Amino acid sequence: MLLAELRLLLYRLSWWWYLVAAGLIVASFFLPLETIRQNILPAALVWPLLIWSGLGCRETCSDTRQRVFSVPHPLWNQIPLAWLTGFAVALLMGGDTLVRFGLAGEITSQLSLAAGLLFIPSLALAFGVWTGCIKAFEVVHVVFWYLG
Amino acid sequence: MNKVHKPDYLGLHTPNNEPVYLLLSLALFFLAVLGRQRQLRC
Numbered sequence: 001m002l003l004a005e006l007r008l009l010l011y012r013l014s015w016w017w018y019l020v021a022a023g024l025i026v027a028s029f030f031l032p033l034e035t036i037r038q039n040i041l042p043a044a045l046v047w048p049l050l051i052w053s054g055l056g057c058r059e060t061c062s063d064t065r066q067r068v069f070s071v072p073h074p075l076w077n078q079i080p081l082a083w084l085t086g087f088a089v090a091l092l093m094g095g096d097t098l099v100r101f102g103l104a105g106e107i108t109s110q111l112s113l114a115a116g117l118l119f120i121p122s123l124a125l126a127f128g129v130w131t132g133c134i135k136a137f138e139v140v141h142v143v144f145w146y147l148g
Numbered sequence: 149m150n151k152v153h154k155p156d157y158l159g160l161h162t163p164n165n166e167p168v169y170l171l172l173s174l175a176l177f178f179l180a181v182l183g184r185q186r187q188l189r190c
Binding site for chain 1: 158163165166169170172173174176177179180181183184185187188
């Protein structure tokens with residue numbers, strides 16, 4: 001189910017999106033930690049914006065609520081799964097930096113990043129469900145990203 | 149050369165703020181659950 005949810009979020013993206021994402025992931029493995037902290041990590045945490053913004057509001061945007069919500073246990077089968085999918089994407093983009101921080105003994109940075117990776121899908125899901133559109137999370141995330 | 153530090157408006161780089169963000173994440177998750185419950189009732 002997680003893979004199906006991931007497929008739903010990722011299928012509409014073009015090949016160059018994956019190319020840049022792969023570049024950011026690979027760069028996080030090999031570049032010096034300071035470069036990652038200043039340039040790569042901020043880019044990696046804003047690049048999947050269009051994926052995260054679909055969390056919780058896809059049913060409303062595509063007007064499939066009646067069909068999607070009619071499955072058994074629509075609340076506890078769908079919301080945690082949507083969050084997990086968003087977290088998996090966050091982990092994919094920031095997980096290698098998390099490991100690098102750990103290897104360098106920067107536990108404070110590691111904890112901050114881990115908290116951030118947990119926070120992003122929660123924010124996306126809450127905004128998606130309550131606003132029913134992708135724009136609100138996109139604006140708030142970009143503001144967070146810029147200020148943070 | 150002096151290093152220019154960006155202000156940490158959101159406290160993302162302040163040590164010991166992680167529990168705040170963890171609690172916020174949990175609160176936002178349950179807010180999403182409440183929102184979906186409301187949608188299901190409609």
